[in-house]
Amino acid sequence: xxxxxxxxxxxxxxxxxxxxxxxxxxxxxxxxxxxxxxxxxxxxxxxxxxxxxxxxxxxxxxxxxxxxxxxxxxxxxxxxxxxxxxxxxxxxxxxxxxxxxxxxxxxxxxxxxxxxxxxxxxxxxxxxxxxxxxxxxxxxxxxxxxxxxxxxxxxxxxxxxxxxxxxxxxxxxxxxxxxxxxxxxxxxxxxxx
Numbered sequence: 001x002x003x004x005x006x007x008x009x010x011x012x013x014x015x016x017x018x019x020x021x022x023x024x025x026x027x028x029x030x031x032x033x034x035x036x037x038x039x040x041x042x043x044x045x046x047x048x049x050x051x052x053x054x055x056x057x058x059x060x061x062x063x064x065x066x067x068x069x070x071x072x073x074x075x076x077x078x079x080x081x082x083x084x085x086x087x088x089x090x091x092x093x094x095x096x097x098x099x100x101x102x103x104x105x106x107x108x109x110x111x112x113x114x115x116x117x118x119x120x121x122x123x124x125x126x127x128x129x130x131x132x133x134x135x136x137x138x139x140x141x142x143x144x145x146x147x148x149x150x151x152x153x154x155x156x157x158x159x160x161x162x163x164x165x166x167x168x169x170x171x172x173x174x175x176x177x178x179x180x181x182x183x184x185x186x187x188x189x190x191x192x193x
Contacts, residue, residue: 018163022049023092028154033057041165086129088164091136092157094123099151101144112143130158 023042040051098115101108119139126132
């Protein structure tokens with residue numbers, strides 16, 4: 001009888017954990033040559049259960065069109081992998097602020113229009129996969145007509161069920177391609193072509 005009670009309690013606990021709502025906070029910032037991505041997960045009541053920050057400095061040459069295309073392909077691949085989880089996410093808030101400018105006001109005006117087009121395309125992409133209420137959006141661009149500058153800050157707050165996030169993590173890890181080390185690749189590749 002005690003074994004049945006323990007099994008029932010374990011099942012109840014697992015079921016409860018699966019349905020606990022969690023809040024995911026995603027923030028991306030680009031200032032100068034530094035890219036920073038921060039992701040945190042919170043339980044109800046604001047208890048942080050996980051947090052990760054990634055920093056990357058951009059080299060002096062900037063980003064080539066090929067590397068930009070690679071990044072866009074990786075983002076599209078991520079959306080494919082996440083699949084069903086994206087449709088279960090609820091967006092609480094999206095804030096995206098950008099400051100940009102050149103010393104030429106005409107160029108700044110053109111770049112501002114291009115930036116609005118990019119933001120509109122990104123929001124449209126998000127809306128294809130996630131329900132994004134209009135009132136949750138706060139998009140702003142601050143044109144700087146007298147100096148050269150570029151910075152952006154993107155914040156997004158999402159809600160999901162803890163169990164769905166765990167299942168998505170397993171799905172992503174299972175679909176991740178295996179990388180081959182250069183030493184191992186040397187053993188696989190023929191000496192002469």
